[in-house]
Amino acid sequence: MHEGFLVYNGFRYLKVATFLCVVAIALYAWDVPPDEPNGGTWLGYGLGGIGAGLIVWLMWFGMRKRKYGTIGKLQGWLSAHVYLGASLIIIATLHTGFQFGWNLHTLAYGLMMVVIGSGFFGIYAYARYPQLMTQNRRDETADDIYNEIGELDRECRQVASDLPDEVVSLVLASCSETRIGGSVIRQLSGTDPNCATARAFDKVREMAASAAVEHGTNMRKLVTLLAMKATHLRTMRREVQLKALMEIWLYFHVPLSFALLAALVGHILSVFYYW
Structure with missing residues (x-):
């Protein structure tokens, strides 16, 4: 056009x-x-x-x-x-x-x-x-990425169900408190300094280093899932930022x-x- x-x-x-x-x-x-x-x-x-x-x-x-x-x-x-x-x-x-x-x-x-x-x-x-x-x-649609984020949330909850309560709380917070967009300033910045997913990723990765043997595999898998979700969130926040700049x-x-x-x-x- x-x-x-x-x-x-x-x-x-x-x-x-x-x-x-x-x-x-x-x-x-x-x-x-x-x-x-x-x-x-x-x-x-x-x-x-x-x-x-x-x-x-x-x-x-x-x-x-x-x-x-x-x-x-x-x-x-x-x-x-x-x-x-x-x-x-x-x-x-x-x-x-x-x-x-x-x-x-x-x-x-x-x-x-x-x-x-x-x-x-x-x-x-x-x-x-x-x-x-x-x-x-990367040639995906926004709807595709949002669906992938939803699927990652589901997998995170499933993996965390057998882990300590602190991990479960972090995952649930990541699922319910993560925001994309928000105020005009937040949209234009393309970031969220208080991102619940980033907080959960940092904490779970730290806990995974000293996790009990029976939790080790699931903790590492959870770290991977949270990292993938964080990547998708950065992509969509950049998407929102570019749309805001266009408007x-x-x-x-x-x-x-x-x-x-x-x-x-x-x-x-x-x-x-x-x-």
Whole structure:
């Protein structure tokens, strides 16, 4: 999907965005305003109008994208969203005439750059992380691994049933208290410092070194089972981490887009007020 929208229809929208940027740069180089270049010249208003129109259209895409009927149409609009959004870096910068200050106009420009930056991260995330997730699972599905964890829990309980009560308690805690995911921070970290399975593995391995002869075989088998479960848990926590990284950017991109829209409206109203 990510490769499809980036190269959609022979890079159609990359060519459109490049054309817009080249024309904007040529006009900026040709124009010689009475004062310094700024957003208040005829070129500044023209570039500002184009930039504002693009921003509104890009946000409209965000609201409409779930209603597109076919993948091809979605890819086309997404390609336009990416490349025309990136063109705002040139168009909006030339609109400002490189005049910045502590004002609403610069705030709108700064928000726009942050929104574009978060969009670039989103492109990278959707291009890179699905591949990493497949490699992480070694071509197994997440459901397969969860089923294997459940089977390992069953085997651990069975092996521990003939072992001392302390071992049984550790195994039961491993089965009932192990968590995958959790808070946003926990998901993004991909770890669980209080993992009940890791705790059980460390303790059982220590106990196995001095276990009674009649328990030795089962203790070693239990250590092996817990080690396998710990490996599966690391795999699934990495899976959750990558999914969280794929989604977290939207929690910045979307709210910041609305903040940008508000700043843009304020910017336009202030321009007309002082005109």
